[in-house]
Amino acid sequence: MGKEGEPNIYTDAFLSVDFGCMEVRVAGQVVRLTPTEYKMLLVFLLHPRRMLSPQLILACVWGQEYTTPNLVRWHIMRLRCKLAGNDPSRKGLIRNQHGFGYCYDPWAAPPEIEQEIAQQRLEGEPRF
Secondary structure, eight states, X not given: OOOTTSOOEEEXXXXXXXXXXXXXXXXXXXXXXXXXXXXXXXXXHHSTTOOBOHHHHHXXXXXXXXXXXXXXXXXXXXXHHHHXXXXXXXXXXXXXXXXXXXXXXXXOOOGGGHHHHHHHHHHOXXXX
């Protein structure tokens, strides 16, 4: 994801992903994802704050031959739970808008860490 010579790490206020070793951390704690959940997370990280249709997610993660949107819904539910850990307010990091799709929004933060996010906003968007 990064340019040659740059570390392949994504970070935002909640999440850190080391693409080299495929390690995902939330609030510093390692989160174990299935290969499918990891692929889905990568799709969201490649398009932060963009609404992605279930059909697009399905095609990116499983391939064009799959046409079951319930598959996307089920895996997003599992991914939300894993990213939230013990903090249910973090389930909003992947939000949905009925009729449009899903969006990973690292700025959709619980109030207790608004200051940390405000600092990141001053420094710029999350980057790879």
